[in-house]
Amino acid sequence: MKIFLGFVILSVLSNGIHVEGSVEIDAMLKRLNKPAVKTIYSEDGDIIDCVDIYKQPAFDHPLLKNHKIQMKPSVMLASDEEPENRKPSSSKMTVSQTWREAGDCPEGTVPILRVTREDITRASNASWFGRKAPYMASKNPDNFRLLADGTRTPRPKDRSEAFVVTVGSNYIASKSDMSVWNPSVEASDFTTSQIWMQNGPGDDFDSVEAGWAVNPDLFRDSRTRLFGYWTSDGYKTTGCFNLLCSGFVQIGKAFALGAPIKDVSVGDKQFQITVRLGKDSIGNNWWLKVGDERVGYWPGSLFTYLTHSATLVQWGGQVYSPNVRKTPHTKTQMGSGADWSRFWDTAAFHTNFRVQNTTHLFMKYPEDLTEFADEYDCYSTKLYREDPDAGFYFYFGGSGQNPRCP
Numbered sequence: 001m002k003i004f005l006g007f008v009i010l011s012v013l014s015n016g017i018h019v020e021g022s023v024e025i026d027a028m029l030k031r032l033n034k035p036a037v038k039t040i041y042s043e044d045g046d047i048i049d050c051v052d053i054y055k056q057p058a059f060d061h062p063l064l065k066n067h068k069i070q071m072k073p074s075v076m077l078a079s080d081e082e083p084e085n086r087k088p089s090s091s092k093m094t095v096s097q098t099w100r101e102a103g104d105c106p107e108g109t110v111p112i113l114r115v116t117r118e119d120i121t122r123a124s125n126a127s128w129f130g131r132k133a134p135y136m137a138s139k140n141p142d143n144f145r146l147l148a149d150g151t152r153t154p155r156p157k158d159r160s161e162a163f164v165v166t167v168g169s170n171y172i173a174s175k176s177d178m179s180v181w182n183p184s185v186e187a188s189d190f191t192t193s194q195i196w197m198q199n200g201p202g203d204d205f206d207s208v209e210a211g212w213a214v215n216p217d218l219f220r221d222s223r224t225r226l227f228g229y230w231t232s233d234g235y236k237t238t239g240c241f242n243l244l245c246s247g248f249v250q251i252g253k254a255f256a257l258g259a260p261i262k263d264v265s266v267g268d269k270q271f272q273i274t275v276r277l278g279k280d281s282i283g284n285n286w287w288l289k290v291g292d293e294r295v296g297y298w299p300g301s302l303f304t305y306l307t308h309s310a311t312l313v314q315w316g317g318q319v320y321s322p323n324v325r326k327t328p329h330t331k332t333q334m335g336s337g338a339d340w341s342r343f344w345d346t347a348a349f350h351t352n353f354r355v356q357n358t359t360h361l362f363m364k365y366p367e368d369l370t371e372f373a374d375e376y377d378c379y380s381t382k383l384y385r386e387d388p389d390a391g392f393y394f395y396f397g398g399s400g401q402n403p404r405c406p
């Protein structure tokens with residue numbers, strides 16, 4: 001509580017007053033940046049600290065004081081495709097991050113993106129550093145969020161989303177292959193391509209999320225970065241991006257959450273990443289896999305509703321901005337910045353989406369999919385397949401402000 005008040009003061013100070021050396025920033029940096037066994041200086045300017053796996057930020061969490069680290073998921077989660085659907089060629093989409101060219105982390109450590117003093121002072125709201133803003137319900141009665149039980153609740157007023165959603169089962173895993181782009185984003189906004197898995201009532205739900213994001217308010221540039229996100233109270237007081245609060249337990253050495261993805265699509269030269277979220281019956285931990293690599297997990301003890309299963313799985317994009325649902329609309333783009341009508345030419349997509357429920361042995365194509373766009377003229381959607389034997393593609397995104405979205 002004391003620290004929280006400190007940050008409130010800090011964020012007032014940061015509107016122009018010199019805060020360097022402030023006690024609050026020092027305390028925050030100390031909490032986020034654990035002592036490094038080795039430090040890797042990436043040519044793109046990022047600093048990656050290799051931190052002892054037992055000394056990472058997660059273990060500061062009061063619920064994780066006696067947490068027994070799980071080094072790998074149990075067998076069930078590992079077999080995540082029906083054997084006949086496993087395509088060796090398509091699973092060989094290699095994805096890498098730029099910092100890997102400058103070195104690797106030693107055994108027993110995990111790569112964590114260092115937070116700098118500039119990151120915190122630059123953030124538009126330092127007391128909220130690393131977090132999505134809480135849902136502030138839109139007053140427009142036409143705007144609803146679909147709930148797991150099929151009912152609707154008001155949509156948040158500062159986010160615009162375009163997604164395909166499945167509800168009506170108890171999901172324990174999901175995946176998709178998503179194309180990676182670098183849409184342009186206004187300074188205080190962010191844009192994502194992501195998977196969401198959620199459970200819980202209207203304003204108090206659990207959510208685990210992962211994909212890529214462009215978030216210049218949080219990072220020091222507009223590059224496309226890998227992210228994970230969690231909350232256990234509908235974004236109100238818990239959770240954060242990546243390892244920017246205690247929660248996520250990193251296990252793998254191949255990826256640093258928050259670091260840029262090396263290969264980003266340009267025109268018809270396109271790149272995809274495979275993202276998987278899945279709950280392990282041991283500890284009810286929610287694992288994140290990228291490509292074939294296990295990144296780590298959100299421990300089951302963080303959650304109330306997700307300890308059993310998710311009741312909603314969503315694939316698509318999110319734009320956060322104070323200037324959505326408004327005129328003039330933000331120019332922040334979603335996906336590639338192109339709308340669905342460009343199809344695979346230049347529109348962003350998710351494909352090979354799969355879910356696994358508590359009775360499935362493997363991942364399956366979801367039974368019911370519903371398309372949704374908050375502002376169709378700004379960020380559109382299209383679930384499409386070329387012929388009945390082909391797999392579905394979910395095209396989404398757009399330019400934000402344009403003649404139809406003034």
Ligand SMILES: *[C@@H]1O[C@H](CO)[C@@H](O)[C@H](O)[C@H]1NC(C)=O
Nearest residue numbers: 008011012125127128133134
């Ligand atoms: C920071 O953001 C939070 C959540 O949106 C809000 O409650 C708080 O008032 C903001 N603080 C400042 C100083 O803007």
Ligand SMILES: *[C@@H]1O[C@H](CO)[C@@H](O)[C@H](O)[C@H]1NC(C)=O
Nearest residue numbers: 168169170357358359360364
């Ligand atoms: C899992 O999905 C199958 C259909 O694929 C359905 O028949 C079954 O009832 C579902 N199980 C649960 C627990 O929802």
